[in-house]
Amino acid sequence: VGFSVQQRIVQLERGELHIDVAHDPTRPLSVIAGWPYCQAVGTAFSVRIDDSQQVEVLVADGRVQIGVPEPGTADTDQLALTREMANKILISQAERVLLNSGEESVEVLEPEEIEAQLSWRSGNLIFRGESLATTVSEVGRYTSVEFVIKDEELRRVRVAGLFKTGDVAGFLSSLEANFDIAYERTDDETVLLFAATSLPTDDSN
Amino acid sequence: MIRISKQRPFAATDWRIYFSRSSYTVAGRRLVARAFMAFLPLCARFGLVYLTIGLCVASHAHASDTLTFDIAKARADLALIAFAEQADRTLLFSFDETHDKTANRVSGQYEVVEALELLLAGTGLSISMGTQGQLSVVADADSNGDTVVNKPKSILARIGMALTSAVVGSSAIAQESNGTGTQNASAQTSRP
Numbered sequence: 001v002g003f004s005v006q007q008r009i010v011q012l013e014r015g016e017l018h019i020d021v022a023h024d025p026t027r028p029l030s031v032i033a034g035w036p037y038c039q040a041v042g043t044a045f046s047v048r049i050d051d052s053q054q055v056e057v058l059v060a061d062g063r064v065q066i067g068v069p070e071p072g073t074a075d076t077d078q079l080a081l082t083r084e085m086a087n088k089i090l091i092s093q094a095e096r097v098l099l100n101s102g103e104e105s106v107e108v109l110e111p112e113e114i115e116a117q118l119s120w121r122s123g124n125l126i127f128r129g130e131s132l133a134t135t136v137s138e139v140g141r142y143t144s145v146e147f148v149i150k151d152e153e154l155r156r157v158r159v160a161g162l163f164k165t166g167d168v169a170g171f172l173s174s175l176e177a178n179f180d181i182a183y184e185r186t187d188d189e190t191v192l193l194f195a196a197t198s199l200p201t202d203d204s205n
Numbered sequence: 206m207i208r209i210s211k212q213r214p215f216a217a218t219d220w221r222i223y224f225s226r227s228s229y230t231v232a233g234r235r236l237v238a239r240a241f242m243a244f245l246p247l248c249a250r251f252g253l254v255y256l257t258i259g260l261c262v263a264s265h266a267h268a269s270d271t272l273t274f275d276i277a278k279a280r281a282d283l284a285l286i287a288f289a290e291q292a293d294r295t296l297l298f299s300f301d302e303t304h305d306k307t308a309n310r311v312s313g314q315y316e317v318v319e320a321l322e323l324l325l326a327g328t329g330l331s332i333s334m335g336t337q338g339q340l341s342v343v344a345d346a347d348s349n350g351d352t353v354v355n356k357p358k359s360i361l362a363r364i365g366m367a368l369t370s371a372v373v374g375s376s377a378i379a380q381e382s383n384g385t386g387t388q389n390a391s392a393q394t395s396r397p
Contacts (some may be wrong), residue, residue, distance in 0.1 A: 112283065126286055129300040160282040160304065161297035162289035170295030170339075177333070177341035178298045 015141075016048035018121055021062075034099075039065045043093075046118060055099040058109070058117055063092050066099065125163040132157045132179075136193065143168050150194040154181065274320045276311045281328055284308035285342065288324055292317050294340075302344040306330065 003009070010017070012033040021029045021043055030039045033047045033055045043062025049055050057066060066089040089104060091097050094114060096107045109117070116126035125142065127135050133155040136147035142165040149155050157179060163171055168191075175181040175193065182196040276287045282303040289296035294317075306328045311320050321332055321340065333341040 124290065127297065127300075128282065128286070129304065135297070158300035159297055160286065160300040162286050162295060163297065164293070164295045167295045171297065173335070173337060173339040174295055174297040177335055177339045178343060 012047055012049060014049050016046060016120070018044070018046040018060075018118060020044045039067065056096065057091065057099070058096040058114070059091050059093055060114060060118060061093055063090060065090050066097065119162075120165070123165050125165060127159045127161055127163070129158045129160055131155060132159055132193075135159045135163075139163050139171055142166060143171075144189060146190050148190060148192050150192050154179075154193065154195055271314050271316055272320070273314050274311045276308070276320075276324060278310040279308060280304055281306040281308040281325065281330065284324055288321060292320070296340060296342075298342045299344075303330065303342070306344075 007027055008029040010019070010029070010031045012031055017031070019029065019031065028039055031047050033049055034053055043064055044060040045062075045064045046058045046060070047055065048058075057064060089097060089106070091106055094109050094111070096109055096117075097104055098107075113128070116128050119126040120142070125138055127138075130138075133149060136149060140147055142163075145168055159179075161174070172183050172191070176183070176196075180196045181193050183194075184192045186192060272292060274288070274291050276284050276291065278284070279287070280303075282298075282300055285296065285298060285303060285308065288311075308324045308328060309326055311323045315323065318332070318334055318340070321342075325332060325342070329345055331341075331343050331345045335341065
C-alpha cells in the first residue's frame, strides 16, 4: 500500500481484495495486480489473482478503468505506471472482466451473481452451479486443507449452496450427505474425495 | 491453556471458556464420567427418560434451534442458499436436482428442520437429517411432488447416540472457583 498526496496505490500480489473507494479525483486510487492495473473512478470493486496469474476484476458500483503499463515503464516507477497506460478498458457496475486469459471479454452479471461473488466478505462462499472441482478449489483457499478429487466424473458435478469459511467438517458432511462422496484424510492437510460407490469393499472375505 | 480475554474483568456471565488439550480437558472428562456413573442408578430409579431426552436435545441443539427465517418464494437452489445463510450453516447440494424446482416462502420463527420442511414442501425434494445433524437435500427418484422428511430414526437411536457421546466425553464440563465467582469451563475436542 502506498498513499501519497498525489495518489493512492495498492499492490495485490495474490488473493482477492474488495475496495470501496472514497472518491477523490485529485488523488486517484489504483490497484496494481500482476501486469494490468485498475484505476478506480468513484467505485466499489474487487480484484482477484488466481494461481495461474489470471486477474479478475468485478465492479459492484461505479466504474473502473483497467490499463497496462506502456512498454519500458519500470515496475518501481509506480507514479508513471499508473499514468502511462495502454489498452484501456472501462468496465461499469455489474460487469466483470478476466485479464491474462487470452481474450479480455467483459461479462455482465446478475445482482444475485454479484452477491455470490462477493459473499466471501461476510465469511460465506456461495455456489450457484459451479463444478465440484471449482468448488473444492475455492473452499481450499479458505481452509488449511487441500482437497483432492480422485474420481474424474465427480469433478464435473455441479454444486450449489453455502460454505461457511473454515467449516471443513460441515463441508465434508455436506458432500457426504448430498453427493454420496466419501473422504479420506491422508494427513492433516490433505483430504481425498471420491465417490462412495467406488469405495474398496473389505467384506469380500 | 485457558484463553480468557484480558480486555475486561471476568464477568459472571462469562461462563464459557473454551480450551483444549489441557489438563482441564482430562479432569473435566473424568468429572463427567464419574458424575454420570454416580447418577446412573438415580436415573434408572426416577426416570432415565428425562435425562436422555435432555442429552438428546443437547446433542441436536444446532438442528433444533429456533431461528427467524425470511425466505422468499424462489428457485429451490437460491432459496436453499438463503436458508443456509439464515440458519448460519454450511449446506451444499446438487445444483442439477434443485435449480428447476420452486421452493415455498418461509417467514417466521422455526426450527431449522421445520423451516426446511416448509421451504421444500411439495417440491419433490427429500430431506433427511443425519445422526450428527447434517442436512441432506436430494430429489426423490420416484417423486410425486410430495416432500419426504426423514428425521433420525427413533428416540432409542437418539438415546443411544447421546449416551455414547456422554460416555466418550466429547464435551465435558469443569468448574473452578476463583473466589470472585464460579466459572464453568466447557472443554471441546479440537478439530479433527
